[in-house]
Amino acid sequence: MTVRVMRLQRFAEERTERATPRRREEARKEGRVAKSPELTSAIALAALLVALRVVGPMVWGQWENIFQLDFSTSPPKTWTTGTVEQLLVEQMMSALKALAPIVGTALVMGVAVAVMQVRPMLTVKQLIPDFSRLLPTAGVKRLFSASSLVELGKSLSKLVIVGALSYSSISRMAGEIRGYDDTDVMSIPSVVGSLVFQLGIRIAVAMVLLAALDFAYQRYAFEKSLRMTKQEVKDEWKDTEGNPQIKSTIRKRARQIAMRRMMQAVPKADVVVTNPTHFAIALRYDGATMTAPEVVAKGADALAQRIKVVASESGVPMVENKPLAQSLYRMVDIGEQVPAELYQAVAEVLAYVYRMRATGRR
Template structure:
């Protein structure tokens, strides 16, 4: 249609704090799969170190005992109640469980560092879009799906290449080590596996260093807001009574601070004398009427009088005119014609004081 308004749906504004908070509550947080994979590899190395230094020897001895003395364990299970076998298997499960606990702890630490932990029921709620074949095809064959596929292919190619090169270089050592004792062969195999994991770790560090900031940037782009969304959120926030009150309080503090800075520049301060105070500024070389630069009641009025005394600004008592100016004239606004006579009297008072100084 020719008379249709131009599209204002372009998302050009960064997400507000409110939208970021809502996204986190919905479980929509930036998360890097590569950083999680890096944490998993680090966890494997930590578990491998624990396996080699502490748990490994006991675990290997228990497995060896289970294999070499299978007949005695079978007799224990079928004829002796299985107490010895249960004790051995329980010890094995505890040691293996410790290794998995290390893996889980490292991955959780990675998620905490990424600030990617968010508990939201919306993530586990039934979403028909997730069941839609069309949406799944878009996700799988869209730009993001193709990017993930290419990235996974690069990772797979690197992994296969590293494994082939590494194993080919160590083939001779493997053949030579096949003649040694089982315990030493297992240790040799374990050390070579740890070296291979270190190669994968180096590659994964590079991937995570690229993917982590990229995912954060993509997440920020997904949360960007259009002009219409900004307007809608502003309307919603303006309708919130608490936000309104906080804005009024903040504006009042700012205005009050600016007013107090204006008092030393005033020509005269008119007072009630206790409850009201109005600071007026007048330039005789200007054609404009005197301007109200500060006003206040009660404790604010007392503060205005205090600053006026400290700044040698004359104070003039005129209760009716002071109350009228306070009610009718805003800060940075000229006085009204009905106040001219009273303010002229105040300025004459100031001139007389200055002549006698």
């Protein structure tokens, strides 16, 4: 028996339940979201290479024009530190202007991917220093944690992929360069540049695929970290929806208040239509303010008897009409007006009551 109880307790403490919306919102406020920095850097690298491919020839052409313009003109009579510095500044500013579209594309893509992963969010909790992370025990735990092993695996994977692709490209590059003779030496830089760019593209594609796997893992790990025990779900439900006992008490009090108001409205009714034993419906009609008679109270069985007692004590006439009482009880709620299909029957009852009052009978 003791073993069984321990197993049940252990099962109850296991995090088997999916995170509730409230749990997810709290995690988001704390800055805990599923994100992969690898994906951001990989997409930024790919965007950089694509922009370099598209804008690169134009940038290279601008640089050639700048160098030709600077060095084809007659040099100053005397080279001074000032003239050299001015030339270097001009060259640097020209280079920055030429590279701005390439760097800007990579930066925009990196920011866009980061925002797409976490959605716009503002939290200051991540900026607050956590001094507990400085403890040696915390460092040892992080060193041998599952996340550290995953990060080590990612680093080794990137090292192996980059190394294999680089070795393949360099071997291919060396093979092609050996085949050139002296007349083709001038074309070697362009060939090397093309092969290096192809290597960059291959590495970028591999990094994107690896980052996509990392993002899938990060989402899995994040969802796992948010899982809740059954008891936590119950406690959260009590916090958000309220304690069931308290809610039951509130509903009971609300019913008592509604019942008290209903019974207080019976003496103001014009007539109580009865079944006669099962139903009692109190009707009130004021031609100046109402378009149709209104049900101010209704009840069945014991409640019907209470309505009849109050009506009798208050001098409200009671009329027995089984079909009408059943229809009113079934079709009209308290505070609602009588529907059109019951106008005729209700009008006959009210006319009868008014005649009784006119003759002084109850």
